[in-house]
Amino acid sequence: MNNVIFKRLLKRKSSVIGGIIIIIFVLVAIIGPWLTTQDPLAQNLLNTYESPSSEHWFGTDNLGRDTFTRVVHGARITMTVSFVSVLAGTIAGMILGVISGYYGGFIDTVLMRATDILLAFPGLLLAIAVIAVLGGGIVNTMIAIAFFSTPYIARIVRGVVLSIKELEYVQASIVAGCSDFSIIINHIIPNSMSQVIVNTTLNLGVAILTSSALSFLGLGVQPPDPEWGAMLSQARVVMRSQPIAALIPGFAITLVVLSFSMLGDGLRDALDPRLKNT
Amino acid sequence: MGKYIIARLLSIIPVLLIVSFLVFMMLHLVPGDPVRNMLGLHAPPAAVEEMTRRLGLDQPLHVQYFDFLSNALRGDFGTSIRTKNPVIEEIAARYPYTLNLAVGATIFATTVGVLFGIISAVHRNKFLDNTLMVLSLLSISTPSFFLALLAILIFSLYLGLFPSIGVYSPTHYILPILTLGAQSVGIIARMTRSAMLEVLNQDYIRTAWAKGVSERVIIYSHALKNALIPVLTVVGLRFGGLLAGSALIEQVFGIRGIGRLLIDAVLTRDYPVVQATVLLVSLTFVLINLVVDIMYRVVDPRIKY
Numbered sequence: 249m250n251n252v253i254f255k256r257l258l259k260r261k262s263s264v265i266g267g268i269i270i271i272i273f274v275l276v277a278i279i280g281p282w283l284t285t286q287d288p289l290a291q292n293l294l295n296t297y298e299s300p301s302s303e304h305w306f307g308t309d310n311l312g313r314d315t316f317t318r319v320v321h322g323a324r325i326t327m328t329v330s331f332v333s334v335l336a337g338t339i340a341g342m343i344l345g346v347i348s349g350y351y352g353g354f355i356d357t358v359l360m361r362a363t364d365i366l367l368a369f370p371g372l373l374l375a376i377a378v379i380a381v382l383g384g385g386i387v388n389t390m391i392a393i394a395f396f397s398t399p400y401i402a403r404i405v406r407g408v409v410l411s412i413k414e415l416e417y418v419q420a421s422i423v424a425g426c427s428d429f430s431i432i433i434n435h436i437i438p439n440s441m442s443q444v445i446v447n448t449t450l451n452l453g454v455a456i457l458t459s460s461a462l463s464f465l466g467l468g469v470q471p472p473d474p475e476w477g478a479m480l481s482q483a484r485v486v487m488r489s490q491p492i493a494a495l496i497p498g499f500a501i502t503l504v505v506l507s508f509s510m511l512g513d514g515l516r517d518a519l520d521p522r523l524k525n526t
Numbered sequence: 527m528g529k530y531i532i533a534r535l536l537s538i539i540p541v542l543l544i545v546s547f548l549v550f551m552m553l554h555l556v557p558g559d560p561v562r563n564m565l566g567l568h569a570p571p572a573a574v575e576e577m578t579r580r581l582g583l584d585q586p587l588h589v590q591y592f593d594f595l596s597n598a599l600r601g602d603f604g605t606s607i608r609t610k611n612p613v614i615e616e617i618a619a620r621y622p623y624t625l626n627l628a629v630g631a632t633i634f635a636t637t638v639g640v641l642f643g644i645i646s647a648v649h650r651n652k653f654l655d656n657t658l659m660v661l662s663l664l665s666i667s668t669p670s671f672f673l674a675l676l677a678i679l680i681f682s683l684y685l686g687l688f689p690s691i692g693v694y695s696p697t698h699y700i701l702p703i704l705t706l707g708a709q710s711v712g713i714i715a716r717m718t719r720s721a722m723l724e725v726l727n728q729d730y731i732r733t734a735w736a737k738g739v740s741e742r743v744i745i746y747s748h749a750l751k752n753a754l755i756p757v758l759t760v761v762g763l764r765f766g767g768l769l770a771g772s773a774l775i776e777q778v779f780g781i782r783g784i785g786r787l788l789i790d791a792v793l794t795r796d797y798p799v800v801q802a803t804v805l806l807v808s809l810t811f812v813l814i815n816l817v818v819d820i821m822y823r824v825v826d827p828r829i830k831y
Binding site: 364365368369370371372373376377379380381382383453457460461464465466467477480484487488491494495498501502505506509510513 | 541544545548549552555556557663664666667668669670671672675676678679683766767769770771773774777778788789791792793797800804807808811812
């Protein structure tokens, strides 16, 4: 079955390209520090706003730091923030969605009204509100993004669980005396994973957009850490004389988000071909 | 219809009460003493005491919430810690700019997005469809603040076509509105295409084709009306995103809107302003979605309440 899905995914060129680009960025995030020879935080005030050269491929920034090195190191921060926050949001959302859908009744009503309330805030506003309470920084950015992605996953998983729990094999497990925990682990979660995987992939792109937006506003990852949104914010004051300083991190964000969207679309079509072209 | 509107209006009251409670609790969830956070660790005890009293923090929690709510209903959100002005005045001076941006971007995104979606659906799997869908995906993936910087670089700095700072005339709004709405164009285009494709496969559309009804009538009169419900939902949800997202565009274009007010307030720990802004933006978002709900009935008379 997994082979069939994988073959369907491979048939879609855009998804393959998206997947390859993501793998490259993940590799850059992992081995990035060994790819560059310079320190991303090392300042050289005699060398500020230098144009691209053999020594500084993408030039230098306002403090004379090498832009290429900072973009490469920024991949690690951006990827870490998005993967950790989305993973945390997905796990929390799955737990809430499974409990809500499987047990129903009062718990379901309470949990779903809670998600309604959280969804009453626009996503970025909710993230800003969380930052207003907790303060900026990498960890708090992750918490903020996880916080606003949880209700979406919870709603999706609940919907899937509601339909799965009525299926005959689940009913048979209940009659056979299997425990709730066993049914949830062995039947409910594996069968809701396709929806979760698709939404998690798409959420990774949203998480990157949100974390870079928060850093751009000065609320997320704090200087001097090389985060792409923060780099873009610093570079905008020299947009005319040194556009490359803003263009490189900007294109990096766009490329990664685009890749996650292409992969997510492909996964959705591969896992549920009925949705293809709709 | 009238009954439904009243029922829906009543149904948002509990939502708004809980939202207001969460916003009220923001001040209490801040690690440490909120007054010390605002005034600094070395603030004189008299100033700390005065601020504690002014914010009502010396009262029991339920009294504080009741005061917060009753004051909020009267438009009294206290005074800004930073500017010492009444918060409502700060907001009233800035909200129109943000609303102009969000409404303008919604109109732009809906018009262009629906048009792109229709064209894509009609030319399904052809060159035009593929091109528009690639553009849509690209617009969804490009951060609005990066697009805004690119627009300034190209249209203001290089070509000199549009101003890049402030909102002193309608022309000043063009780049901010286009860059704010671009992401939503892609989202609405994809949703419209998907909804249109579903409708275009229905029997009654096939019948209309067989009867020889003109393409224009089939697409705009028969199909689009029935495809509009999911599109309306997305437009309503996007409006909230645009209200919050305008903070980024306001930052880039130097517009003194409510988004920038919120960011400045968060950075300076001006909690009364943060609370009021978050509450008002959420209130607007909830009300817009209420309007969208009501519009379902207008678009699709089959929907009964």
